[in-house]
Amino acid sequence: MAVSWRSWTANEGAKHIVLWLSANTVLFWKTFTLYCYGPQYYYLYKMLGLGLCLSRASAAVLNLNCCLVLLPMCRAVLAILRGSQKVMSRKARRLLDKSKTFHVACGVAICLFSVVHVSAHLANVYSFSLLYSEEFPSLNIARHKGEVSWCVCFAVPGVTGVLLVFILFLMFTASSHGIRVCSYEIFWYTHNLFVVFYMVLLVHVAGGALKYQTNVEDHPPGCLGSNWTGGSDNVCRAEPHFQAHFPQTWLWVSGPLCLYCAERLYRYVRSCGRVTVESVVKHPCGVVEVRMLKSGFTARPGQYIVLNCPSVSSFECHPFTLTTCPTGTEATFGIHMRVLGDWTERFVELLLSEDSAETETLPVVQRRTYPKFYVDGPFGSSSEDVFNYEVSLCVAGGIGVTPFAGVLRALMGDWQHYKLRRLYFVWVCRELGSFYWFADLLCGLHQKLWQENRPDYLNIQLYLSKTEALQVCVGRQYQALSARLQVGRPRWPELLDDIGKSNKDKRVGVFCCGPKGISKALHQLCNSGRSCGTTFEYNKESFG
Numbered sequence: 439m440a441v442s443w444r445s446w447t448a449n450e451g452a453k454h455i456v457l458w459l460s461a462n463t464v465l466f467w468k469t470f471t472l473y474c475y476g477p478q479y480y481y482l483y484k485m486l487g488l489g490l491c492l493s494r495a496s497a498a499v500l501n502l503n504c505c506l507v508l509l510p511m512c513r514a515v516l517a518i519l520r521g522s523q524k525v526m527s528r529k530a531r532r533l534l535d536k537s538k539t540f541h542v543a544c545g546v547a548i549c550l551f552s553v554v555h556v557s558a559h560l561a562n563v564y565s566f567s568l569l570y571s572e573e574f575p576s577l578n579i580a581r582h583k584g585e586v587s588w589c590v591c592f593a594v595p596g597v598t599g600v601l602l603v604f605i606l607f608l609m610f611t612a613s614s615h616g617i618r619v620c621s622y623e624i625f626w627y628t629h630n631l632f633v634v635f636y637m638v639l640l641v642h643v644a645g646g647a648l649k650y651q652t653n654v655e656d657h658p659p660g661c662l663g664s665n666w667t668g669g670s671d672n673v674c675r676a677e678p679h680f681q682a683h684f685p686q687t688w689l690w691v692s693g694p695l696c697l698y699c700a701e702r703l704y705r706y707v708r709s710c711g712r713v714t715v716e717s718v719v720k721h722p723c724g725v726v727e728v729r730m731l732k733s734g735f736t737a738r739p740g741q742y743i744v745l746n747c748p749s750v751s752s753f754e755c756h757p758f759t760l761t762t763c764p765t766g767t768e769a770t771f772g773i774h775m776r777v778l779g780d781w782t783e784r785f786v787e788l789l790l791s792e793d794s795a796e797t798e799t800l801p802v803v804q805r806r807t808y809p810k811f812y813v814d815g816p817f818g819s820s821s822e823d824v825f826n827y828e829v830s831l832c833v834a835g836g837i838g839v840t841p842f843a844g845v846l847r848a849l850m851g852d853w854q855h856y857k858l859r860r861l862y863f864v865w866v867c868r869e870l871g872s873f874y875w876f877a878d879l880l881c882g883l884h885q886k887l888w889q890e891n892r893p894d895y896l897n898i899q900l901y902l903s904k905t906e907a908l909q910v911c912v913g914r915q916y917q918a919l920s921a922r923l924q925v926g927r928p929r930w931p932e933l934l935d936d937i938g939k940s941n942k943d944k945r946v947g948v949f950c951c952g953p954k955g956i957s958k959a960l961h962q963l964c965n966s967g968r969s970c971g972t973t974f975e976y977n978k979e980s981f982g
Contacts, residue, residue: 465502727773
């Protein structure tokens, strides 16, 4: 598959990747050469050698990434920036949509350079013990030559360093895809250890283990002693003085930490507003719809909220895409949640009565006293930009349809003020019952566009990947959907070629929320060149 440079650049944001990599490379190299050739580190480098340069260079990169890793998690700030379309261009908004990827990249960089940092310092500990400086005792960490290396590790930098590595190991291993899917609670709780991580980090850098020479002018490195009798201008005028570095890590992390804490406080205050549950609807295939009402709540199609239910877990929060947004005539908003995992199972148990049926072909409203929970948000996502293209392709897999439900519902109103002029909607499900989640919405929108003489505005394609599911018949009220229902999986190359031929020399926004296989296939196709000159800009919604 040929890769188009134009498409790859549009989808991957190459210049921003290069910028981040360049910043890390330049910072590493400048710090490495400073400690290798800087006169103030002459005696320290003479004792520790390459371990000094590697430990300090990796520490500089760690400072940078510990600073940057927090910024993508300021979701309220990102939502505000994303909503200011007059200030933020579409390219800038697409960059914000990669905030999670950037967060992961910074996290991986922290782990990798932590390995380099720890390895270099282990070599330094050995050198401090073996190459004890009798001439300059204040430069040493060891109390005498040959002191056992592990004794040196019990200093403040050693103890805090071990603790930092342990916390980082827990956070890294719990961030794997398998744990996030099977036990999101483990991921959530371990990731919140970042608070302890930053506190220990600030103590770690205050240890003052490495020292530099403060009087280089009076004592040039390698100068001759004052008792030298031969003629030379390179005679020491004073003994060297050594001093520990002033900690610089707090200069890197204090700004992002303060911003993150301020944002968390703002989100806490905002989420404390009372939430009223209007209705709970049980759909087929283990999906529950919750309609809510909250004073002053506004949102745009494609955004998501974060739920916290103290009756289930006091601290645990889960994101859900809005499938219904408040409008000028209707203040309620709603979500569809797939019952998967301990948290959703317990939450749904509290919402639904115990004697409710396991599966209903049509939604059944259950009314009862609902548990108290909090709604934080809304937050921005890539799906908001569906309306900012003339042509958009929305691809959903199973419950991944939720980001596009709000988009489709918005088209039930006045669609003419949107830039969007054609929408391709592709939905792939394993079970026929899944299509009932939004069957009424799809049929209603299809009928509305036909009445307005715009049948080509929306192109619906439904795919059923499990053939045995066809034993269930689609109801008569959904005949518009049955005509668009196909068995099997979409042929993505042919689909994109057809869209490209119908929209030559245009930029088509591709929005995907579904399993990794669908996402990967579309991503690769969007990066490949098309003979018709169409550029496909790939946007992925978080899923699983």
